Amino acid sequence: MIFTVDARNHGDSPHTPEHSSAHMAVDSIELMRKQGMAKACVMGHSMGGRTMMHLALKHPELIDRAIIVDISPIALPRDFHTMENIFKAMANVDIPAKHSLGQGRKIAQEQIKEAVGDQSTVEFILMNLKKRDNGEFYWIPNIDSLYKNLRLFNDFFEHIKDLPPFKGPVMFICGNKSNFVDPKSWPQIQQMFPEAELHWLDAGHLVHFEQPEKFINLVVHFLKR
Template sequence: MFPNLLKTVTFMGRHVIGRSLSSGNQLVPLELSFNVYDMVQSASHGSPVLVLHGLFGSKYNWNSLSKAFHQKTKPTRKIYSIDARNHGDSPHSEVHSYDHMVTDLVELHRKLNIKKASVIGHSMGGRAMMLLALKYPQLVDRAIIVDISPTTGLGTSNTDIPLFLQSMQLIQIGADQTIHQARKIADEQLAKIIDAKPLRDFLITNLVKSESDGSFRWRINLDALEQNFTTGVARFPDCSAMQYTGPTLFIAGGRSDYIKKSDIPTIKRLFPNSEIKVVEGAGHWVHSEKSAEFAKLVLDFLNA
């Protein structure tokens, strides 16, 4: 079934494979939504690339870069840009941890009949990809980790994430508003606690209008993310007994503190075949703030 499906998908085709939900703390996989980029016809293909966004993000944040990666990898690689659980078009669940996210990714490998893939993950998605490589190294060809480290805690710029989640829950918008009006209302209310307009704009990309009754909702599961933030997002599992020896590239923003000098020994212990590149002038969202520099680093690494 899946080999045939992969041969017939169109460029940037959108897929949702199932809607199963997990319950309790059991590691029950969710079947994730993703976009696939597979337009370039080539006689030779490298292993596919799985891309996973960070907290509050979605697969659409990686649209332009995924196109570029697909078109410029040599040999050509199919790119899958994925929505994490409790984000985008993927199912919601009351549980959210890196172990759960890895279970989802392993299920995606199985469903798509992917034997081995290169992986790219930003922030929360980077930690999920790190844990995937550490727990299931046979599934990962090479790893690119964007502005996050395998240590507990997050950079200082995101210390108020629980407050962001609580504030988003308090926003109320009438169904008679247009999406443009609703986003303006949300921006005005979020501005009371978040000074940075780019950050507010990023959060508001998750506001959507229901086609059935016109009501507004958040695509992300605010309740689950708030309840699981401390243990499921801010804390990386203890992986001291694990190691991924495949090629690994860490890309850090020069203005970000999500990868600290004190993290380097841990990075080198868990990922001995790793290198760290710093993109000067970029903050935490390296891939959007310095997209050209970021894309070159990724392509050089994938094409090596």
């Protein structure tokens, strides 16, 4: 059985003022409890990847194996802080209600593309723009909470550095055009995940979007072992 989960403050999940890897790890445990799962294989990209690393390190008895997509437990790239500018740009998007959703997304694209930079990331963000019956445009994620708590992700390593290593199988899938995982940090990552393996795909941060076939093949092979 496969569950694709909207993290808190994303998708159809509740909006909350709290937002951290620790909170979302607890959310995952609660989902497992409600579904009667004693153990699970977990996968997460970026923020979700840190949630799954936190879960595996804090509650290894619940995790069979983990797949971590283009994120490191140690540090974040300097340009991660451009996320602050992206959230600000999203919050400031102004689209008159008279426009259709398609037109609204084009307007939003013009308003945020300077802050975002990468076109594929712009398109990814615009998937989260919706329109209510009254014509109002809105973002599905809780932009205010995500922006407010963004800095907590800088402190991730401080919250997990004293936890025992997770000794189960772990696969990191990273983009060689992304800088979210520094190859030089791999020995340090292996201290926390001694059974980890690392795969690089020809992609940026959105590895699973840019190389879907290779990504799926890696995941399926890893889960079938």
